[in-house]
Amino acid sequence: MFAKPIPGRTTAAAEGDAVVLLIGMRINHFWGVHHWLPVFAAMPRMLRELSRDRSRGLLGCTLLSGSPRTYYVVQYWESKEKLYAYASAPDMFHRKAWAMINRKEKKSRQHVGLWHETYVVPEGGYESIYADMPAYGLAAATGVLPIERRGRRAADRLAHRSSAE
Numbered sequence: 001m002f003a004k005p006i007p008g009r010t011t012a013a014a015e016g017d018a019v020v021l022l023i024g025m026r027i028n029h030f031w032g033v034h035h036w037l038p039v040f041a042a043m044p045r046m047l048r049e050l051s052r053d054r055s056r057g058l059l060g061c062t063l064l065s066g067s068p069r070t071y072y073v074v075q076y077w078e079s080k081e082k083l084y085a086y087a088s089a090p091d092m093f094h095r096k097a098w099a100m101i102n103r104k105e106k107k108s109r110q111h112v113g114l115w116h117e118t119y120v121v122p123e124g125g126y127e128s129i130y131a132d133m134p135a136y137g138l139a140a141a142t143g144v145l146p147i148e149r150r151g152r153r154a155a156d157r158l159a160h161r162s163s164a165e
Helices: 033-052 080-088 093-108 138-142 154-159
Strands: 006-012 018-027 058-065 070-077 112-121 130-133 144-146
Touching (some): 006 138, 018 033, 018 080, 033 058, 033 070, 033 112, 058 138, 070 138, 080 093
Antiparallel strands (some): 006 144, 018 112, 058 070
16 A cells, blocks of 8 residues: 555566456445445455465455445456366355355345456457556566566567567
8 A cells, every 4th residue: 555666667577368357346225234245345355365375366456446336356367267266166255255145136136236357368468557656456466577678668568478588
């Protein structure tokens, strides 16, 4: 939160495909707190669980608010296989939380909305630049490089291939 900015321009040190999961909730009715609060509280618990076991594949995440009603997380994963494995693992909290939500769905649907989008972006399909910023987003998840390592122009960074280094 109070990270020191890195002077100048940097880029993410990502190699290979980038797996990005956007996942969130929308509070449809504020007065239905007992419906949306358990959903709201589940994500920090899952993120703590994943941060304790880095082998599960979560590289990093950013918590965001789209409005007073909408909260979401941008997550960066090692692979779609690790993301799927976490989502379906019977010993992990995600599976328990999803089962609880499905049991209560008819009653809570009107009070809380859920969504997620998953993107598998092939190498050469993403690029980044950060100017006088602490490590953020993809760079916080994969590391930071001086911009010169990948190219000053977006087209140069998009042309980067990890086998070329």
